[in-house]
Amino acid sequence: MKIVIGSDHGGYILKEKIGKFLSERGIEVTDIGTYSEESVDYPDFAAKAVSLILDRTVELGVLVCGTGIGISIAANRFKGIRAAIVYNSDAARLSREHNNANIFAVGARTMDHEEVLKNLEIWLNTEFSGGRHERRICKMDNF
Ligand code: RB5
Numbered sequence: 001m002k003i004v005i006g007s008d009h010g011g012y013i014l015k016e017k018i019g020k021f022l023s024e025r026g027i028e029v030t031d032i033g034t035y036s037e038e039s040v041d042y043p044d045f046a047a048k049a050v051s052l053i054l055d056r057t058v059e060l061g062v063l064v065c066g067t068g069i070g071i072s073i074a075a076n077r078f079k080g081i082r083a084a085i086v087y088n089s090d091a092a093r094l095s096r097e098h099n100n101a102n103i104f105a106v107g108a109r110t111m112d113h114e115e116v117l118k119n120l121e122i123w124l125n126t127e128f129s130g131g132r133h134e135r136r137i138c139k140m141d142n143f
Pocket of ligand 1: 011
């Protein structure tokens, strides 16, 4: 599996931890930055990550900012992107089962980093249920 990871400066430290966590599990990681805690703009990193998902270079993405809010709002501007802010284990499971989320978004300043990694494991191991959920997702793609 190939996954793109990205963050702004607020999410940089957690993005680095996530990259290590994924690599250790044999996942091919594309890190589109940022690469330090120097101030940058989260929409730029959301757009870069999204482009790799939409052109099918990678299957899924992980985006981190201070809260997970700005970077997920930016990612969700693109048709075909379903970025979910994953705030607990139920959200991890249901965002895959029901929403077929293709981006796992989290906040480095508002969430416990160890818990984020546990939720990421759940997210990666959960499949989309399809059925009525497929119909709902299709509706969003036709807005
Ligand atoms: C950057 O200071 C901060 O605004 C950003 O990381 C994020 O939390 C925005 O939603």
